[in-house]
Amino acid sequence: xxxxxxxxxxxxxxxxxxxxxxxxxxxxxxxxxxxxxxxxxxxxxxxxxxxxxxxxxxxxxxxxxxxxxxxxxxxxxxxxxxxxxxxxxxxxxxxxxxxxxxxxxxxxxxxxxxxxxxxxxxxxxxxxxxxxxxxxxxxxxxxxxxxxxxxxxxxxxxxxxxxxxxxxxxxxxxxxxxxxxxx
Amino acid sequence: xxxxxxxxxxxxxxxxxxxxxxxxxxxxxxxxxxxxxxxxxxxxxxxxxxxxxxxxxxxxxxxxxxxxxxxxxxxxxxxxxxxxxxxxxxxxxxxxxxxxxxxxxxxxxxxxxxxxxxxxxxxxxxxxxxxxxxxxxxxxxxxxxxxxxxxxxxxxxxxxxxxxxxxxxxxxxxxxxxxxxxxxxxxxxx
Numbered sequence: 001x002x003x004x005x006x007x008x009x010x011x012x013x014x015x016x017x018x019x020x021x022x023x024x025x026x027x028x029x030x031x032x033x034x035x036x037x038x039x040x041x042x043x044x045x046x047x048x049x050x051x052x053x054x055x056x057x058x059x060x061x062x063x064x065x066x067x068x069x070x071x072x073x074x075x076x077x078x079x080x081x082x083x084x085x086x087x088x089x090x091x092x093x094x095x096x097x098x099x100x101x102x103x104x105x106x107x108x109x110x111x112x113x114x115x116x117x118x119x120x121x122x123x124x125x126x127x128x129x130x131x132x133x134x135x136x137x138x139x140x141x142x143x144x145x146x147x148x149x150x151x152x153x154x155x156x157x158x159x160x161x162x163x164x165x166x167x168x169x170x171x172x173x174x175x176x177x178x179x180x181x182x183x
Numbered sequence: 184x185x186x187x188x189x190x191x192x193x194x195x196x197x198x199x200x201x202x203x204x205x206x207x208x209x210x211x212x213x214x215x216x217x218x219x220x221x222x223x224x225x226x227x228x229x230x231x232x233x234x235x236x237x238x239x240x241x242x243x244x245x246x247x248x249x250x251x252x253x254x255x256x257x258x259x260x261x262x263x264x265x266x267x268x269x270x271x272x273x274x275x276x277x278x279x280x281x282x283x284x285x286x287x288x289x290x291x292x293x294x295x296x297x298x299x300x301x302x303x304x305x306x307x308x309x310x311x312x313x314x315x316x317x318x319x320x321x322x323x324x325x326x327x328x329x330x331x332x333x334x335x336x337x338x339x340x341x342x343x344x345x346x347x348x349x350x351x352x353x354x355x356x357x358x359x360x361x362x363x364x365x366x367x368x369x370x371x372x373x
Contacts, residue, residue, distance in 0.1 A: 024280030028273055036268035042256045054272045061276040074218040080225030087264070088224045091257040092216050095249055123203045124248060134242035141245070143190060144198045146255070150189065156258050157241070158230055168189055175197040 009082040016069050024065065034083045035060050038090035046098050060086075060093045131178055136171035139164055206248060216250065224254055 012030075015023035039057045040050055064072050075085045123145070127137050138157070142148045154161040216224070223240045226232045232240065244251045 019281050021281070025277050028276045028280075032268040032273050032276060033265035036272065037264040037266035038257065040266050041259065041264045045256050045259060054269055054275075057268065057272055058275055061279055065279050074221065076218075076222040079222045080229045080231065084228050085221060085225040087257050088216065088221050088228070088253060092221070092249070092253045095252050095256065099249070124206050124246075125198075126202045126204060127245075134238065134245050137245045138241050138251075140194075140198045141251075144195050156255060158227065158232075158237075165189055168194070172194050172197065175194075175200075179197060179200055 006077045006081060010077050013069075013072060013075065013077075013082075016065075017073060028061065031083065031086055032057070034086050035090045038087045039094050042091050042094035042098075048098065048101075052097065056094050056097045057090070059097065060090045063089070063093060128178070131174060132171055133167075136167050136174070139167050140171055143168065216253070220247075220250055224250070224257065227254070228258055 012023065012027060016027060036053065036057045039060065040053050043050055043053055043056070071089065075082060079085075125137070125141060125145075132140070135157075139153060142153045142156070143150075148156075150161050150164045154164050157164075220240075220243060223232060223236055223243075227237070227240060244254060
């Protein structure tokens with residue numbers, strides 16, 4: 001029923017999967033600005049120059065058409081627009097590219113000047129089972145490892161800023177109890 | 184201002200007391216996002232994710248730093264940020280399509296290649312192991328022969344017949360049987 005959403009995007013993917021002549025060219029012309037835009041935005045965000053932008057965007061296209069459009073066939077038009085989905089795929093591909101460029105270092109070896117978001121990619125916090133809810137962990141991680149502010153986090157998680165504050169407050173109560181010395 | 188109030192040193196210290204482990208590149212395999220993750224992130228960016236799915240996505244974001252980074256980067260400045268691509272990019276991308284040489288790219292199934300590579304590696308290691316066994320066997324045999332030859336030479340020298348290629352003859356001529364000489368050698372008498 002929801003499949004009737006975005007009919008022209010569905011049709012384009014069907015044409016691609018059928019191997020119809022010209023379908024891939026139409027796809028490239030229509031969505032190259034979205035893919036390229038997501039790639040350069042992610043490169044800029046990481047402080048990299050844009051020398052690799054064409055290669056990374058080309059890598060996105062390779063992934064999309066590889067194995068008879070296997071990745072593209074995973075797109076679910078009932079969930080979001082194809083351009084939004086392609087933004088996710090292009091961003092993820094660019095992050096893979098950036099990860100291949102820089103070696104992973106230990107926390108103690110990291111320079112003070114390392115970008116605020118870097119630790120999110122480099123370390124995983126091992127939270128004892130049942131201590132914090134996924135949302136509580138995520139908010140603490142973004143506040144303290146990602147050095148983000150409440151408004152930013154609320155925007156990224158699509159929640160009210162007050163929800164971020166109250167979640168943070170409840171998480172702290174749990175952490176205090178967890179680390180309280182046993183008397 | 185309010186943000187600074189909630190981010191206290193105590194709160195930061197408590198969070199930092201939780202154990203953390205570095206994530207090696209090998210533990211975050213590069214490549215495609217899972218099908219569910221990519222669609223859920225896209226729905227999240229458009230604000231259409233259901234509450235149960237949002238919970239599931241938040242749990243996945245905790246487990247996967249790369250997924251979290253994708254959400255943070257993709258969400259910056261709206262859902263879709265377009266830019267005019269260079270002409271060369273569009274031309275190269277079009278070449279990937281059917282009938283433009285991409286058939287080759289598409290028709291090579293990666294898993295089969297990986298299997299073949301994996302089996303190739305196994306065969307190479309098996310060959311190395313077999314070669315080591317053969318070398319060890321040959322070495323042992325050579326070592327044994329050398330030991331036997333040394334004994335015979337010592338027997339021959341002890342009998343005063345000197346070194347000769349016909350050691351057995353020499354030993355027999357000295358009035359020893361080979362077995363007797365061998366036994367004497369093992370007892371340390373010669």
